[in-house]
Structures are given as structure tokens and as C-alpha cells.
Amino acid sequence: MALWLLKTEPDSFSIDTLKQQKVSCWEGVRNYQARNMMRDEMKEGDFAFIYHSSCKKVGVVGVGEIVKNAYPDHFQFDSKSPYFDPKSQVDNPRWFMVDLGYQKHLPFVSLARIKGNPFFFDPLMPLVQKGNRLSIMPVTQGQWDEIIKMSKWKE
DNA sequence: GCCAACGTTGGC
DNA sequence: GCCAACGTTGGC
Numbered sequence: 001m002a003l004w005l006l007k008t009e010p011d012s013f014s015i016d017t018l019k020q021q022k023v024s025c026w027e028g029v030r031n032y033q034a035r036n037m038m039r040d041e042m043k044e045g046d047f048a049f050i051y052h053s054s055c056k057k058v059g060v061v062g063v064g065e066i067v068k069n070a071y072p073d074h075f076q077f078d079s080k081s082p083y084f085d086p087k088s089q090v091d092n093p094r095w096f097m098v099d100l101g102y103q104k105h106l107p108f109v110s111l112a113r114i115k116g117n118p119f120f121f122d123p124l125m126p127l128v129q130k131g132n133r134l135s136i137m138p139v140t141q142g143q144w145d146e147i148i149k150m151s152k153w154k155e
Numbered sequence: 156g157c158c159a160a161c162g163t164t165g166g167c
Numbered sequence: 168g169c170c171a172a173c174g175t176t177g178g179c
Contacts, residue, residue, distance in 0.1 A: 007177090031162080031176095054177050111178080131160035133176050156179105163174080 002041060003139040004048035005127060006064070006100070015050045015062045018102045027073045027097045028083045034136040039070040039096045041138075048100065049139060049147065051127075059110035060147055068099035106151040119146050 006026065008014065018024055029035055046066040052058060072093035075083035088094040111127070114120055119142075120128045126137045139147075 009177095033162095058178070130178090131176090133161060135176090159176100159178095161174105161176080164172085166171095167169090 002043065002046045003141065003144045004037075004042060004046060004066075005051050005060070005137050005139050006048045007051045007053045007135040009054045010052045010061075011055060014052065015102075015105060018050065018064060018100065019105070021102070023067055023099055023101045025073075025097050026100045027075050029073070029097065029135060030083065030085070030095060031133075031135060034134055035094075035096060037136055037138065038098055042066055042070065042098055042136075044069050047103070047144075049144075057108065057110065059108055059112075059114070060106060060151070061108060062105040063103040064100045065103050066098050067101040070096040070098050073097040106148070109147055109150045113150060114147070117146065117150065119143075 010016075013024075026038075029038060044066050048064050048066065049060045050062045050064050051060050073083065073095040075081040076085040076088045076093065076095045077090060078084055079086075083095070085094060114125075115128050123140075125139075125143055126132045126134055
């Protein structure tokens with residue numbers, strides 16, 4: 001079983017939306033590095049931190065579970081979708097998505113707190129790297145446990 | 156809203 | 168295949 005961190009912009013899709021829907025497809029990944037990890041390594045039964053980005057409260061907000069392995073993201077063929085990719089062909093899709101199930105909310109762990117914890121700098125977690133734009137990244141067991149631990153601390 | 160960092164595109 | 172220009176991401 002692998003562990004992941006998935007970024008989402010809560011203004012368009014938040015952990016609360018996921019909770020309501022229980023399961024949602026994770027569409028719109030349009031970065032090759034992220035796609036490759038999702039398509040080739042992410043598997044049903046893996047867990048993922050849900051992370052809110054580009055918003056007022058940036059950080060880890062909860063946990064989800066991969067409930068379906070990667071399959072073609074149909075929004076790439078929908079000319080009305082912001083995720084439309086005119087260069088992608090139906091018989092050779094370029095972009096993929098997984099299905100994510102809601103597991104639980106966590107007490108908020110801000111990016112600022114994560115950056116303030118030396119644990120995440122050796123080895124370096126991509127999340128704390130300046131300029132990192134990966135929307136999907138692997139998380140080690142140690143990093144996972146540390147963030148869970150931090151969610152139980154008082155701020 | 157600013158801007159640094161990074162990915163993508165396209166001319167050559 | 169290089170690299171400048173451009174677009175996007177995302178923290179602050």
C-alpha cells in the first residue's frame with residue numbers, strides 16, 4: 001500500500017464536497033509527472049492526504065482512499081470542460097483519473113506548520129520545496145505518521 | 156494582486 | 168535539440 005498527497009482547490013472542490021459525495025472521480029490532472037504516478041503507481045486501497053491549496057487556509061485537511069485504479073479522464077474529450085485537451089484522442093487518451101473515497105477529516109495542519117517542522121526537510125518532502133507545483137505526490141510512512149501526529153497537537 | 160518557479164510550446 | 172517566450176501554479 002502506498003501513501004499520497006492530493007492537492008485540491010477548495011473553492012472548486014473541497015474535502016466537504018468529497019464527504020457529501022462519499023466517492024468522487026479525481027479529474028483534471030494535467031501534468032505528466034502527476035499523471036504517471038497516478039496511472040502507474042496509485043492503486044486501490046492506497047490512502048491519500050487531502051490538501052487544500054490556493055486558498056486562505058492552505059494545508060492538510062483530511063484523508064481519502066483510492067477506490068478505483070486509474071482510467072481515462074473523460075473531461076479531456078469534452079470541449080465544454082476546462083480540462084478539455086484537443087490533442088488527446090479517444091483511442092489513445094492522454095489523461096487519467098482515479099476514484100477517491102472520503103475517509104475522514106483531520107484537525108487542520110497548515111503548510112506553515114509543516115514547513116516549521118524540521119522532520120520534513122530530511123529527507124525533503126516535495127511539499128515544502130519552494131516552487132513545487134506537483135498536484136500529486138508520494139508520502140512516506142514517516143511523513144504520514146508525523147502529519148497525523150501534528151494533527152493531534154494543539155496549535 | 157504579486158511574483159517566483161516551473162512546465163510547455165514552437166521557431167530555428 | 169536548444170532555448171526564449173509564454174502560461175500556469177500556488178504561496179504569500
